[in-house]
Amino acid sequence: MRRAVDELSTGSDSDYSNSWISWFLSSKGNEYFCEVEEDYILDRFNLTGLNTEVQNYTQALDLITDNLDDEIQDNEFRGSLDVQARLLYGLIHARWIITSRGLAKMLEKYKKADFGRCPRVLCQSQPLLPVGLSDIPYEKSVKLYCGRCEDIYSPKSSRHGSIDGAYFGTSFPHMLFLVYPAMIPPKSGPPDLTLSLSGSVRGDGGDGARRRRAREDPESVAEGVGDSVSTVSAALKAERYRPKIFGFQVHEIAKLQRWQEAVRDRQIGRLEELEERGVI
Amino acid sequence: MPRQQLQQQPPQQEPLKGEAHGGDANVVPDGDEAMEEEVDQEGYASSTPTSSLTWISWFCSLPGHEYFCEVTEDFIEDEFNLTGLNSMVPFWKEAMEMVLDVEPEDSLKIPDVSIVEASAELMYGLIHQRYILTRFGLNAMAEKYEAGQFGTCPRVYCLACHVVPCGRSDMPGLDTVKLYCPNCNDIFTPPSSKFQGVDGAFFGTTFAHLFFQTFPQFAPAPYYSPSGLSTSAVSRSPGNSTQPAFVNPNPHGGQKPAAGKVYTPKIYGFRVSERAKSGPRMRWLRLRPEIPGELDQVDWRGRWIGSDDDEYEEDDDEDGEHHMEDFDPVGHNR
Numbered sequence A: 001m002r003r004a005v006d007e008l009s010t011g012s013d014s015d016y017s018n019s020w021i022s023w024f025l026s027s028k029g030n031e032y033f034c035e036v037e038e039d040y041i042l043d044r045f046n047l048t049g050l051n052t053e054v055q056n057y058t059q060a061l062d063l064i065t066d067n068l069d070d071e072i073q074d075n076e077f078r079g080s081l082d083v084q085a086r087l088l089y090g091l092i093h094a095r096w097i098i099t100s101r102g103l104a105k106m107l108e109k110y111k112k113a114d115f116g117r118c119p120r121v122l123c124q125s126q127p128l129l130p131v132g133l134s135d136i137p138y139e140k141s142v143k144l145y146c147g148r149c150e151d152i153y154s155p156k157s158s159r160h161g162s163i164d165g166a167y168f169g170t171s172f173p174h175m176l177f178l179v180y181p182a183m184i185p186p187k188s189g190p191p192d193l194t195l196s197l198s199g200s201v202r203g204d205g206g207d208g209a210r211r212r213r214a215r216e217d218p219e220s221v222a223e224g225v226g227d228s229v230s231t232v233s234a235a236l237k238a239e240r241y242r243p244k245i246f247g248f249q250v251h252e253i254a255k256l257q258r259w260q261e262a263v264r265d266r267q268i269g270r271l272e273e274l275e276e277r278g279v280i
Numbered sequence B: 001m002p003r004q005q006l007q008q009q010p011p012q013q014e015p016l017k018g019e020a021h022g023g024d025a026n027v028v029p030d031g032d033e034a035m036e037e038e039v040d041q042e043g044y045a046s047s048t049p050t051s052s053l054t055w056i057s058w059f060c061s062l063p064g065h066e067y068f069c070e071v072t073e074d075f076i077e078d079e080f081n082l083t084g085l086n087s088m089v090p091f092w093k094e095a096m097e098m099v100l101d102v103e104p105e106d107s108l109k110i111p112d113v114s115i116v117e118a119s120a121e122l123m124y125g126l127i128h129q130r131y132i133l134t135r136f137g138l139n140a141m142a143e144k145y146e147a148g149q150f151g152t153c154p155r156v157y158c159l160a161c162h163v164v165p166c167g168r169s170d171m172p173g174l175d176t177v178k179l180y181c182p183n184c185n186d187i188f189t190p191p192s193s194k195f196q197g198v199d200g201a202f203f204g205t206t207f208a209h210l211f212f213q214t215f216p217q218f219a220p221a222p223y224y225s226p227s228g229l230s231t232s233a234v235s236r237s238p239g240n241s242t243q244p245a246f247v248n249p250n251p252h253g254g255q256k257p258a259a260g261k262v263y264t265p266k267i268y269g270f271r272v273s274e275r276a277k278s279g280p281r282m283r284w285l286r287l288r289p290e291i292p293g294e295l296d297q298v299d300w301r302g303r304w305i306g307s308d309d310d311e312y313e314e315d316d317d318e319d320g321e322h323h324m325e326d327f328d329p330v331g332h333n334r
């Protein structure tokens, strides 16, 4: 069946993992997706409401969990079922990646910069996170969020540019930085993922423990890794580009930039006061 | 120097559409047609019988060289334009012969051809940096700009605004070419690695901004109203009443409506509160005031005019998104 859909499996069948999910994840263009654990999919509670979003829901679910009857020969039906299976996997994925286990999996991909790096020069190749602009499928393609400039960008490749943003959802990157405040990128200097990277890349030792701890108490991950550092005036460290003509600033742009920095300073003042009063 | 070059050019200006502007940034009208003719003749005259492709055309057609425009040979042949460059380029004479497709005078003295090629590239790049600051160069780049040959801004809310190449330094060998977006006033790494071998100095630090001063119709204005109010109310130029177009009251400023939307992070549909540790800290970088007058509320030192520095409490909403309940993880987690 997979051969009918994609020519990927023409390689050796023996060392090829036969599950639909691992096939899906290894297909070109699907690099942003992470593996949804089977027990999450098998818990029907997690799929509440999806049966109305996906046609042939039961068979699509059987397909992604490798329980589909291989007798189905109608190629046209297999083709449309494959589309529905991708939709179903995408919608489950959007829910999964904002659970604590899903967040941990996406964090590993983030540390490897699987989602690319910020094209903004002054973000110094900060790794990005996928984000949707809508949680409803077929509305907006996936975008990439930069935690340093806090802005969103279009993926460079059209392969990624055509992925449905609803498969990642609007909340995901913000949930990740909420749960892992130690991963909030600094506003200046090169990106620093080494703190956690050293544990995660080599072996499962430290990181596995950390991740298990994360499941019980997400906040604990940040302990000792800068949780005490306030982000109230972080924006002051952000660099910005200043257009110049023969060394002189461009009047109108300089004026806009002064206004923007005054807005920044006003926010910082507001937050500092809250911090002083112990509100935050 | 490039300014002098600007003044050297014959002032064959057509009046700009709409209004007349002051200032020397307006040396460049849309004289595209006259220029094209000249360029064509020039190209024809210099083509050698053996090959119809000049070194310059060949160089500009190489992968990764899409941002370059073709410098006219008469610009290169005018020594005044090259002042100071010969000390920066080894094998100057040989490189010049290569760039202009001239038979080498003394072929015995020629060093390794690849060395001359590198010199020719450096020479062309440095001349290009100067050329694109002249009227002809700006016009040539404007044509490429309108055709979208420099690409678009990767930032989602810039709505595919066209970008221009720029350098972060005018000295060669320091950094590769970047792309400047006039909507977010920021610079980006080109999307393809083929541009990683192109020196930013070949475009220089000034070009991008002189370009948008020269062609304000391509430059977004510094204010933005989501309701579109600011786009209609402020037309002040006489004799312009038939133009439904957007008019920036600052005649020297950007004359295109800005793409001004700013991203708002949300969790489960609720804005992430600025009180959260992971709350928004960078909206200011992309924010524009709704009306141009707001820009004047900040003085030259960056302070709000006529307001105490302590007056922070009243608002939370520069962005106009009022009273939506924030997602406040601080309260949520405790």
Ligand SMILES: [Zn+2]
Pocket (backbone or CB within 6 Å): A118, A119, A120, A123, A126, A146, A147, A148, A149, A150, A151
């Ligand atoms: Zn960024």
Ligand SMILES: [Zn+2]
Pocket (backbone or CB within 6 Å): B153, B154, B155, B158, B161, B181, B182, B183, B184, B185, B186
């Ligand atoms: Zn932009």
